[in-house]
Amino acid sequence: MRQLILNRRRLLGLGAASASTLLLSGCDWYDGGLGMGDGLRSALERANALTYHAQRLLVGQQALATEYTDADIRQGQRPNGTVDPQTPEYLAVKANNFADYRLNITGLVNTPLSLSLAELKALPARTQITRHDCVEGWSCIAKWTGPQLGPLLDRAGVQPAARFCVYHCYDTMDDGSLDGPPPYYESSDLVDAFHPQTILAYGMNGGDLPIANGAPVRMRIERALGYKQAKYVHTIELVSDFTKFGGGRGGYWEDNGYDWYGGI
Ligand SMILES: Nc1nc2c(c(=O)[nH]1)N[C@H]1C(S)=C(S)[C@@H](COP(=O)(O)O)O[C@H]1N2
Ligand SMILES: [Mo]
Numbered sequence: 001m002r003q004l005i006l007n008r009r010r011l012l013g014l015g016a017a018s019a020s021t022l023l024l025s026g027c028d029w030y031d032g033g034l035g036m037g038d039g040l041r042s043a044l045e046r047a048n049a050l051t052y053h054a055q056r057l058l059v060g061q062q063a064l065a066t067e068y069t070d071a072d073i074r075q076g077q078r079p080n081g082t083v084d085p086q087t088p089e090y091l092a093v094k095a096n097n098f099a100d101y102r103l104n105i106t107g108l109v110n111t112p113l114s115l116s117l118a119e120l121k122a123l124p125a126r127t128q129i130t131r132h133d134c135v136e137g138w139s140c141i142a143k144w145t146g147p148q149l150g151p152l153l154d155r156a157g158v159q160p161a162a163r164f165c166v167y168h169c170y171d172t173m174d175d176g177s178l179d180g181p182p183p184y185y186e187s188s189d190l191v192d193a194f195h196p197q198t199i200l201a202y203g204m205n206g207g208d209l210p211i212a213n214g215a216p217v218r219m220r221i222e223r224a225l226g227y228k229q230a231k232y233v234h235t236i237e238l239v240s241d242f243t244k245f246g247g248g249r250g251g252y253w254e255d256n257g258y259d260w261y262g263g264i
Helices: 002-012 016-021 026-030 036-047 052-058 088-095 117-122 149-156
Strands: 102-107 113-116 126-134 138-146 164-172 183-189 198-201 218-221 233-239
Touching (some): 102 149, 149 198
Parallel strands (some): 102 233
Antiparallel strands (some): 102 113
């Protein structure tokens, strides 16, 4: 992390405050005695000072998350959160064994993409064995397979105004909201989106991704905590800011107080 921050400062020539704001680790954002909303919002405003081109310069500068071997996989990936979505939209694509599923790349792109599962499976894939860390206090090592997100974003043509990807999911979280349960969603900056270990995983531990773990497609953003690993993803939307989604903090759990960056 420290190395990454230094790299960014050097490359961007930004003052320490703006370069590091994007990278503040978990507790700084909501245990710091700041009102969370104020702290987060001003942090995000400063994060916007990073230009798209400067972010792209950084791609390839990032360290990889540790990768493990098959011998390190001791058990199946422990399912957590939603394990069997019941929304009509999900049930409809599941009924046909995901033959009608589409992964959409929309928003601030020149050419929106809509890819079937078969099309995703025909792309060059990356397989990585990594450790998933859930903030609830458990970890699992598992093998994930799928195409990298970066080349797909290049194909769609990310527009200069884009700063973040919002990952929209099929499942809703039954949290007792008066407006009905909100959908799970997540977001990342473009550095994480273009990171070589950021993949659209359709495979797990050598087989198809199980429904409990996010079938047909879930994100793996390997330098981030468990809640950033959006399952049941149907749309990746390129945006300049994410305050209009959900509670405005960049993800379902972020709207409930978790840190946005969620780095490990
Ligand atoms: N769509 C969706 N994605 C999600 C969740 C969820 O409930 N819904 N839970 C998150 C949390 S907190 C964790 S730890 C991981 C769990 O992934 P797993 O079920 O494959 O272990 O998914 C994350 N992504
Ligand atoms: Mo989690």
